[in-house]
Amino acid sequence: RTAWSAKETLVLDGMQDCMDLSFRTPLIDVALAPWTYRAAISFPLIVDMAGEPDEFVDFLTHELFHELFANNQIITTKNQRSQSRLQWEKLFGSEHSGSTLVHIAVHAACKYMYLDVHHEPYRLARDIEHASHLPDYAKAWEYVEQHDYREIIAKLKQRYQEIANQKEIL
Numbered sequence: 334r335t336a337w338s339a340k341e342t343l344v345l346d347g348m349q350d351c352m353d354l355s356f357r358t359p360l361i362d363v364a365l366a367p368w369t370y371r372a373a374i375s376f377p378l379i380v381d382m383a384g385e386p387d388e389f390v391d392f393l394t395h396e397l398f399h400e401l402f403a404n405n406q407i408i409t410t411k412n413q414r415s416q417s418r419l420q421w422e423k424l425f426g427s428e429h430s431g432s433t434l435v436h437i438a439v440h441a442a443c444k445y446m447y448l449d450v451h452h453e454p455y456r457l458a459r460d461i462e463h464a465s466h467l468p469d470y471a472k473a474w475e476y477v478e479q480h481d482y483r484e485i486i487a488k489l490k491q492r493y494q495e496i497a498n499q500k501e502i503l
Contacts, residue, residue, distance in 0.1 A: 336386030337393060340451075344394050347450035351442055353490050354405040361400055363393065391456055394446055398439045402489075407497045420496075424488050425476065436473030440464075441485035444477060 349355050365382040380393050403409070421434040429437070440460075447456040461478075464470035477485065 336390050340390050343450060344390065344397075344446065347446055348394070348397060348401055348442070351445045351450075351486060352401060352405075352493070354401055354407065354493060356401060357404045357406060357409060361397070363396075387456075388459070391443070391447075391460060395439060395443055395460075398442045399435070402435075402438060405493075407493050420492060424492060425485075429472065429476075430469050432469035433472045433476070436470050437476050437485065438489055440470075440473050440477045441482040441489070444482040445486060 345356075364379045366379055380389065380396060382389060384392070421438065422429070425434055425437050443460060444457055447453060447460070461474050464474050
């Protein structure tokens, strides 16, 4: 809690500025659990609190990007994952698994946070290392490292704006 409270405003503002999205709800439930088999789970949002405080902030940031992408002022896709996957296939290619597609977006946004908000490149290196043994995550990082993360973010922002414009027409 201490680690998060020190970075909370920086992270939440940085995330929303990065994507030009805002969280749909003002309160997001996060369950904390020690020694989970994974560092974090998106839905429901559960984060392992047994690691280093600095890593906790990054794990929570990662999971909150899932929440921001799925539940924002433009769309709510928690129950429409296949639809969002088809949207992201158009952006990043249909050769990727669903998990890789989602993590291309999340990892590009996290890279922005590490480099442009925190200004701490070690966070990026650590995240890539953590992901190296998870095939879909590693492929997503490989994609992000081969493409400009700012370009990936620009494509995502453009897609969300297209969806918002379509809603205005309806």
